[in-house]
Amino acid sequence: MARFQTPLRYPGGKQRLAPFITEILEHNDAVGWGYAEPYAGGAGIAIELLLGGTVDHIYLNDSSRHIYAFWKAILTDTEAFCRRVSRASLTLDSWQKHREVVRHPGDHDILDLGFSTFFLNRCNRSGILTAGVIGGLNQVGRWRIDARFPRNELIKRIETIATKKRRITVTNLDAEAFMRDRVNKLPPSTLTYCDPPYYARAKRLYLNVYTPDDHVRLAKFIQSKLRRAWLVSYDSHAAISELYRKRRQFQYSIQYSAIQAYEGTECFIFSDSLKIPRDSALPYIAQALRQPA
Numbered sequence: 633m634a635r636f637q638t639p640l641r642y643p644g645g646k647q648r649l650a651p652f653i654t655e656i657l658e659h660n661d662a663v664g665w666g667y668a669e670p671y672a673g674g675a676g677i678a679i680e681l682l683l684g685g686t687v688d689h690i691y692l693n694d695s696s697r698h699i700y701a702f703w704k705a706i707l708t709d710t711e712a713f714c715r716r717v718s719r720a721s722l723t724l725d726s727w728q729k730h731r732e733v734v735r736h737p738g739d740h741d742i743l744d745l746g747f748s749t750f751f752l753n754r755c756n757r758s759g760i761l762t763a764g765v766i767g768g769l770n771q772v773g774r775w776r777i778d779a780r781f782p783r784n785e786l787i788k789r790i791e792t793i794a795t796k797k798r799r800i801t802v803t804n805l806d807a808e809a810f811m812r813d814r815v816n817k818l819p820p821s822t823l824t825y826c827d828p829p830y831y832a833r834a835k836r837l838y839l840n841v842y843t844p845d846d847h848v849r850l851a852k853f854i855q856s857k858l859r860r861a862w863l864v865s866y867d868s869h870a871a872i873s874e875l876y877r878k879r880r881q882f883q884y885s886i887q888y889s890a891i892q893a894y895e896g897t898e899c900f901i902f903s904d905s906l907k908i909p910r911d912s913a914l915p916y917i918a919q920a921l922r923q924p925a
């Protein structure tokens with residue numbers, strides 16, 4: 633089995649935290665619950681939880697039409713999508729064509745936009761849609777445009793996910809609208825995991841970023857209007873700790889690589905209704921849990 637199962641590359645992708653979310657679900661007798669991600673991106677955790685049988689249904693939302701188109705296309709047009717993966721021409725010419733599609737998302741249907749998004753995600757540096765192609769325009773160096781495009785492995789991941797399509801709901805809403813209009817109407821046995829754009833270092837990573845005011849509004853919304861159990865992760869920042877000061881939170885350190893590897897300190901914040909495990913099989917989480925709050 634592949635180490636990670638999402639087909640998308642995401643800087644700061646959270647799939648390696650799936651074991652910790654599983655521990656939280658187990659600790660709260662919540663295995664088999666529904667699971668919602670308002671900021672799904674590569675949905676690394678959601679996919680691991682669903683394929684591992686830890687949750688029963690996943691609700692993936694992202695306000696980016698690109699990301700939405702990818703998830704929608706692989707679930708509704710699996711065969712055509714996989715055919716494109718198997719036949720994709722990994723050349724600069726086709727990279728330029730896909731970049732034009734990505735630059736004009738409103739002009740293309742879901743399959744075209746979803747596939748072009750996937751193509752750039754696999755062929756650009758760090759999977760960033762606005763970054764350059766791996767190997768540069770001269771295609772020199774050790775890694776070239778095809779370095780992250782293992783066709784058969786990617787097709788396998790997509791087909792495996794598509795076998796669970798009845799247990800996956802995909803939406804293209806603003807996160808707060810999604811939580812207000814969708815999550816709040818789901819059964820109480822639903823966990824929501826929010827992974828919003830970073831507070832401090834979002835700009836170079838994503839197409840859509842949040843201003844400080846957006847983070848303030850989101851914190852108010854989650855703490856006063858979200859009526860299901862939730863957890864939030866963020867890059868560590870005093871402003872975020874302050875916004876969630878009445879909630880339990882802890883910080884942990886993890887190594888990321890986006891263009892350059894760097895050590896990031898992140899934090900987790902929990903809704904009052906959730907019990908936090910005292911230990912974790914993930915060493916960096918276990919260490920963080922042992923530190924006094």
Ligand SMILES: C[S@@+](CC[C@H](N)C(=O)[O-])C[C@H]1O[C@@H](n2cnc3c(N)ncnc32)[C@H](O)[C@@H]1O
Nearest residue numbers: 642645646671673674675694695696806807827
């Ligand atoms: C930090 S990434 C999520 C990464 C994801 N947890 C993973 O492991 O791949 C944030 C995602 O939120 C999306 N996003 C940004 N602003 C949003 C908003 N207002 N509503 C919903 N999604 C948003 C971005 O398109 C991006 O895909």
